[in-house]
Amino acid sequence: MKLLDLYINGFGKFHGRSMDFQDGLNVVYGKNEAGKSTLHTFIRGMLFGIERGRGRASKNDLYTKYEPWEDSANYQGRLRLENGGSTYRIERKFHKNTKEAHVINETLGKEIPLDKAFYDQVLCGLTETSYNNTISIGQLKSATDGAMVSELKNYIANLNTSGSMALNITRATAFLKKQRKDLENQIVPEAARNYTTLLGEIRSIEQEISAPEFENQLTSFRALQKDVTEQLARKREEREELIQKIAKGRQILNSNQFDGEDAIRSYQQKAEKVYGEYKTAKAASAKRSRTVLAALCFAAAAVFAAVSGCSFAGILPELALPASQLAILAAVPAPLFLLFGILLIMKGKRCQKELELSAGLIREIFARHLGDSSISDKAMGALNSRMEEFIRLNAALLKSEASMREQQQEIEELEKRSADCSSEIEEQQRLQWELEKKLERLAFCKDQVAALQHVIDENDRLRDEITAIDLALETMTEVSTSIRASFGLLLNKTASDLIAGITGGIYSSMSVDENLNIFMNTRAKLVPIEQVSSGTMDQIYLALRMAVARLMQGEQEPLPLIFDDSFVQYDDERLRTVLKWLSHSYDGQSIVFTCHKRELQILEEEGIPYHRIDM
Numbered sequence: 001m002k003l004l005d006l007y008i009n010g011f012g013k014f015h016g017r018s019m020d021f022q023d024g025l026n027v028v029y030g031k032n033e034a035g036k037s038t039l040h041t042f043i044r045g046m047l048f049g050i051e052r053g054r055g056r057a058s059k060n061d062l063y064t065k066y067e068p069w070e071d072s073a074n075y076q077g078r079l080r081l082e083n084g085g086s087t088y089r090i091e092r093k094f095h096k097n098t099k100e101a102h103v104i105n106e107t108l109g110k111e112i113p114l115d116k117a118f119y120d121q122v123l124c125g126l127t128e129t130s131y132n133n134t135i136s137i138g139q140l141k142s143a144t145d146g147a148m149v150s151e152l153k154n155y156i157a158n159l160n161t162s163g164s165m166a167l168n169i170t171r172a173t174a175f176l177k178k179q180r181k182d183l184e185n186q187i188v189p190e191a192a193r194n195y196t197t198l199l200g201e202i203r204s205i206e207q208e209i210s211a212p213e214f215e216n217q218l219t220s221f222r223a224l225q226k227d228v229t230e231q232l233a234r235k236r237e238e239r240e241e242l243i244q245k246i247a248k249g250r251q252i253l254n255s256n257q258f259d260g261e262d263a264i265r266s267y268q269q270k271a272e273k274v275y276g277e278y279k280t281a282k283a284a285s286a287k288r289s290r291t292v293l294a295a296l297c298f299a300a301a302a303v304f305a306a307v308s309g310c311s312f313a314g315i316l317p318e319l320a321l322p323a324s325q326l327a328i329l330a331a332v333p334a335p336l337f338l339l340f341g342i343l344l345i346m347k348g349k350r351c352q353k354e355l356e357l358s359a360g361l362i363r364e365i366f367a368r369h370l371g372d373s374s375i376s377d378k379a380m381g382a383l384n385s386r387m388e389e390f391i392r393l394n395a396a397l398l399k400s401e402a403s404m405r406e407q408q409q410e411i412e413e414l415e416k417r418s419a420d421c422s423s424e425i426e427e428q429q430r431l432q433w434e435l436e437k438k439l440e441r442l443a444f445c446k447d448q449v450a451a452l453q454h455v456i457d458e459n460d461r462l463r464d465e466i467t468a469i470d471l472a473l474e475t476m477t478e479v480s481t482s483i484r485a486s487f488g489l490l491l492n493k494t495a496s497d498l499i500a501g502i503t504g505g506i507y508s509s510m511s512v513d514e515n516l517n518i519f520m521n522t523r524a525k526l527v528p529i530e531q532v533s534s535g536t537m538d539q540i541y542l543a544l545r546m547a548v549a550r551l552m553q554g555e556q557e558p559l560p561l562i563f564d565d566s567f568v569q570y571d572d573e574r575l576r577t578v579l580k581w582l583s584h585s586y587d588g589q590s591i592v593f594t595c596h597k598r599e600l601q602i603l604e605e606e607g608i609p610y611h612r613i614d615m
């Protein structure tokens with residue numbers, strides 16, 4: 001397989017960027033921050049997709065890191081590649097709301113599914129983990145991840161048993177163990193005891209539901225509550241009518257400023273008193289004798305005054321008494337008669353004033369209650385009749401209020417009976433709900449008893465299947481042990497063949513154990529890779545990756561190798577050696593991302609053909 005070209009609609013800093021690749025060695029040159037790692041990640045994302053993390057992890061995941069700086073909705077691109085004489089175009093959208101992927105076989109002119117069959121054909125069955133640990137070598141990441149150990153063991157196990165990757169011992173073992181666990185979970189070891197327990201519970205429930213308390217009395221209580229509710233409604237309606245009647249009566253009394261029988265009788269007595277005072281004043285004012293008597297008094301006073309004056313003047317003839325004595329005697333009664341006359345006049349005016357006052361009061365009383373201010377004994381009789389009506393109204397109101405209190409007591413009793421009915425209905429509903437639950441439980445227990453009849457026989461069948469699975473697991477364990485013994489041989493041979501070329505013959509043999517721990521073979525001892533220089537360590541890990549890639553690709557078309565600033569640990573000689581080895585020993589496509597020009601210079605000096613791509 002080889003990459004042909006790509007187009008980035010939006011990915012990280014790139015928008016509308018295209019790039020072509022050729023056979024053999026391709027060198028992508030760009031300074032730091034030019035976007036080489038972004039381009040490298042884009043290729044991997046086009047092949048395997050990019051999943052967005054959840055929660056806090058989403059803040060620093062690949063999806064967020066390479067989301068387009070502008071127009072994030074246009075988070076997509078396409079990648080064209082060639083394999084087995086056919087050209088494929090992968091189109092992928094990464095955005096979380098429009099995520100989708102399509103594969104078009106341009107040679108056949110049709111879309112094909114992006115499934116395991118496609119990855120088996122184009123990527124030799126590589127998963128994203130194995131891709132990252134073999135042919136895709138990122139910055140300072142020549143070493144493999146721990147997850148590669150499991151995949152490599154499984155791959156070599158498949159090669160040793162079936163000669164292909166169709167068999168997956170690890171997955172088969174996991175499947176059998178899961179099947180065994182599922183079967184064990186289906187076994188009911190205490191089926192017989194559960195059966196007996198359920199029978200006892202069934203008898204208990206049947207005895208409970210036959211108790212009198214579960215007799216359904218809901219209908220009778222609902223009928224009683226309906227009757228009480230109707231009575232309550234009638235009583236409330238009657239009480240409301242009575243309240244309105246009392247309110248109207250009280251309004252009549254209040255408008256006349258009466259709050260009870262005492263107030264009415266007191267008012268009636270007051271009216272009678274005023275009317276009596278009116279009649280007395282009227283009678284007193286009607287007496288003419290007072291006026292006549294007052295006139296006589298004034299006349300007598302005048303006569304005596306005249307006699308006295310004449311006596312003093314000597315006008316009168318001599319009488320039996322001397323003139324001076326007669327004048328004095330005549331002068332004494334005059335003022336007395338004058339004073340008495342004045343008193344009579346004042347008393348007459350006072351009687352008139354009292355008459356006007358009492359007349360005004362009685363007219364006001366008659367006008368308020370009779371609508372006519374005329375004063376008469378008939379009007380007074382009508383007023384007394386009106387007051388008696390008020391008294392009777394007050395008595396009726398008192399009787400109505402007493403009746404209303406009785407009705408209130410009856411309403412409260414009915415409300416209590418209604419509440420009692422509601423409580424009884426709720427209790428009946430609770431009992432019926434409890435009965436339903438007991439019946440449901442009874443049906444469930446009976447179903448369980450019927451099912452347990454079959455469980456005991458089923459347990460024997462399940463145990464037979466578990467025995468068969470245990471035998472299969474034992475056989476696979478033996479096969480796995482045999483595979484583990486041959487694991488290092490295949491990988492060590494392939495890696496040793498490559499290490500000589502990559503290191504320029506400095507090392508010619510290496511050993512890799514089952515945990516991917518690496519040792520360099522010398523005549524004296526096995527030297528752990530941790531004891532060699534960092535540059536040599538990088539070369540050894542590169543040889544290991546190449547060996548793994550060759551094992552996983554088998555006889556299929558070689559996959560492109562991608563190096564993202566992977567040679568920064570190399571000195572010039574190591575770099576020259578690995579580039580020469582890469583150009584002469586690897587038949588597939590190679591893509592080298594670098595920010596240094598020394599790769600270009602060495603390739604030019606050695607006359608190694610390459611395709612240059614500037615970022």
